[in-house]
Amino acid sequence: MILQSVKMAWEAITSNKMRSFLTMLGIIIGVVALVVLVSLVNGATGAVTSEITALGNDMVTVNVRDDKGSPIRLEDMDEIASLEAVGEAAPSGSLNATAKFGYSDVAVSLYGTTPAYYNIQGLNLKYGRFLKTADIENASYVAVLAYNTAEELFGKADVVGEQLTIAGRSFLVVGVLEEDTSLFASMIGGYSAYAPFTVESRMADEPYVTTLSVSPNGNTDETENQVESYMLTRFHQDEDAFRLMNMSSISDAMSTVTGTLSLLLGGIAAISLLVGGIGIMNIMLVSVTERTKEIGIRKAIGAGKKSIMMQFLIEALMVSLMGCLLGLALSWLILEIVTVIAKTIAFSMSIGVVLLAVGFASAIGLIFGLYPANKAANKHPIEALRYEG
Amino acid sequence: MASGNPIISMTDITKVYTVGGEEVRALDGANLTIREGEFVSIIGPSGSGKSTLMNIIGCLDVADSGEYILDGQSIEQYSEEELARIRNKKIGFIFQNFNLLSRMSALANVELPLIYQRMHLNERKEKAKQALDRVGLTDRSNHKPAELSGGQQQRVAIARALATNPAILLADEPTGNLDSKTGEDIIALFHELHRAGDTIVLITHNEQIASKAQRRIRILDGKVSEVGV
Numbered sequence: 001m002i003l004q005s006v007k008m009a010w011e012a013i014t015s016n017k018m019r020s021f022l023t024m025l026g027i028i029i030g031v032v033a034l035v036v037l038v039s040l041v042n043g044a045t046g047a048v049t050s051e052i053t054a055l056g057n058d059m060v061t062v063n064v065r066d067d068k069g070s071p072i073r074l075e076d077m078d079e080i081a082s083l084e085a086v087g088e089a090a091p092s093g094s095l096n097a098t099a100k101f102g103y104s105d106v107a108v109s110l111y112g113t114t115p116a117y118y119n120i121q122g123l124n125l126k127y128g129r130f131l132k133t134a135d136i137e138n139a140s141y142v143a144v145l146a147y148n149t150a151e152e153l154f155g156k157a158d159v160v161g162e163q164l165t166i167a168g169r170s171f172l173v174v175g176v177l178e179e180d181t182s183l184f185a186s187m188i189g190g191y192s193a194y195a196p197f198t199v200e201s202r203m204a205d206e207p208y209v210t211t212l213s214v215s216p217n218g219n220t221d222e223t224e225n226q227v228e229s230y231m232l233t234r235f236h237q238d239e240d241a242f243r244l245m246n247m248s249s250i251s252d253a254m255s256t257v258t259g260t261l262s263l264l265l266g267g268i269a270a271i272s273l274l275v276g277g278i279g280i281m282n283i284m285l286v287s288v289t290e291r292t293k294e295i296g297i298r299k300a301i302g303a304g305k306k307s308i309m310m311q312f313l314i315e316a317l318m319v320s321l322m323g324c325l326l327g328l329a330l331s332w333l334i335l336e337i338v339t340v341i342a343k344t345i346a347f348s349m350s351i352g353v354v355l356l357a358v359g360f361a362s363a364i365g366l367i368f369g370l371y372p373a374n375k376a377a378n379k380h381p382i383e384a385l386r387y388e389g
Numbered sequence: 390m391a392s393g394n395p396i397i398s399m400t401d402i403t404k405v406y407t408v409g410g411e412e413v414r415a416l417d418g419a420n421l422t423i424r425e426g427e428f429v430s431i432i433g434p435s436g437s438g439k440s441t442l443m444n445i446i447g448c449l450d451v452a453d454s455g456e457y458i459l460d461g462q463s464i465e466q467y468s469e470e471e472l473a474r475i476r477n478k479k480i481g482f483i484f485q486n487f488n489l490l491s492r493m494s495a496l497a498n499v500e501l502p503l504i505y506q507r508m509h510l511n512e513r514k515e516k517a518k519q520a521l522d523r524v525g526l527t528d529r530s531n532h533k534p535a536e537l538s539g540g541q542q543q544r545v546a547i548a549r550a551l552a553t554n555p556a557i558l559l560a561d562e563p564t565g566n567l568d569s570k571t572g573e574d575i576i577a578l579f580h581e582l583h584r585a586g587d588t589i590v591l592i593t594h595n596e597q598i599a600s601k602a603q604r605r606i607r608i609l610d611g612k613v614s615e616v617g618v
Binding site: 011302 | 444447449450469470473474476477478482484488489490492493501502504505506507549553
């Protein structure tokens with residue numbers, strides 16, 4: 001019987017192609033809006049999230065605001081690093097200064113740190129070496145440059161062995177990092193250089209560690225807890241004395257924002273689907289009236305209420321689902337084109353959003369088909385037969 | 390007179406309509422018996438209660454009071470769903486304006502009542518073809534109604550009525566929309582079906598057509614009376 005109803009519905013839909021298509025258009029537009037918007041947000045989120053992850057998602061950063069008379073010293077790093085859930089720990093003092101080479105100069109952020117910083121931050125070397133423990137102990141004036149800093153200052157990247165001045169002091173370049181092409185780096189911008197903590201702290205006149213980062217040994221949450229309790233003990237249980245920051249808390253915040261965004265956009269798209277559904281109901285009501293005679297004939301030769309109801313309900317459902325399929329096809333096309341245009345970000349439809357669209361379209365077909373179908377099923381056979389449209 | 394079992398047995402059937410606050414007794418204690426294999430014509434002018442009688446015989450409507458037994462089954466205050474099933478199995482409707490579904494081929498139209506019986510595809514096709522064969526339209530089975538003449542359309546409608554092998558064929562002015570020559574052909578077809586054993590009830594206002602039936606019944610002001618043979 002369902003098969004027969006599908007066949008009948010197909011005949012009815014194809015017998016008035018233009019009208020069926022226009023009816024579907026509402027659903028097509030709704031589905032395209034839903035799928036494309038949600039996929040775009042998801043694609044962008046995915047891209048940004050993977051950037052954050054590449055930055056060293058699991059790193060925990062501590063910012064000391066008030067040392068309460070017991071400042072963290074460089075020697076304390078070992079103690080922090082010896083915490084069970086902590087892998088490595090490194091200070092990262094920073095100083096804004098001007099770097100000069102010959103006649104060119106550039107404003108850089110000079111980070112004072114230790115060798116552990118390299119792994120914690122997930123840096124990669126292009127030329128030379130990173131800072132060594134001996135550099136820290138001897139307070140050697142050596143520097144590692146970011147790729148773009150070297151390019152800007154020297155006009156080339158392979159500058160290991162060159163001398164430059166930062167804030168008037170002469171440094172020997174011992175290494176150059178790999179170029180950072182990530183979205184995040186281009187967002188933040190700026191030029192950076194890395195020097196031993198002992199050198200930088202002297203230059204900044206800040207002998208203590210005010211910012212440090214640690215890498216987790218296992219679970220990041222556990223690392224955060226242990227570092228937090230260490231700091232609390234140190235700073236007399238004052239939560240405001242320091243601030244703990246985690247890359248994953250950034251990405252959490254980010255995903256909250258994008259989640260809200262996709263909900264919002266999806267909601268707007270859902271409204272257009274709803275409008276499409278009303279379009280279906282409208283046309284179905286016209287169709288039921290137009291086909292009153294047909295309903296009368298069917299009833300006279302033995303179609304029960306249920307059969308008529310089924311026929312019109314399936315018709316509404318089919319219009320809706322066909323619109324949904326066309327909408328999905330169109331969405332796929334649009335996303336492919338956007339991917340080509342956007343180059344760096346690949347947008348694709350997730351199974352979830354496809355299922356959401358199909359589910360929503362079916363629900364709309366059923367809900368908005370119910371009233372017209374019921375109206376058709378309840379027509380009195382004698383009156384319906386007498387109807388001359 | 391025919392001696393078969395009664396197919397239709399009506400006792401004291403009354404149907405009252407309220408039109409504009411006024412009661413109209415469309416059927417007023419009508420009694421009627423039609424036996425298996427009979428060819429009966431029911432004659433009456435418009436407004437005589439003819440349509441109401443047809444609707445009740447055809448189970449499109451139910452009487453307010455009285456007893457109606459169709460093919461051994463008492464038709465009472467059934468639900469619409471049940472009435473639809475009875476119509477499907479026992480009644481073969483033939484209408485004045487054919488009432489075929491224009492989107493479908495002749496064969497599909499004939500299949501329609503069988504679809505509502507949930508009959509399987511092969512059996513359904515077979516029965517529909519047989520029915521079309523009985524009305525002599527085998528070669529037109531794939532034509533749509535618009536591609537057929539009036540007489541051919543009415544033959545398709547008769548085939549549709551025959552397909553379910555109903556207890557009675559109920560024809561309402563079947564020649565009303567046809568020219569007299571084609572009308573005669575259709576009446577001839579009814580006679581042919583009658584000879585083959587089908588029970589036929591023909592409702593008309595045309596005395597000449599009614600006179601060709603084996604038995605005539607007149608309806609006037611809601612009362613049914615036999616016309617002398």
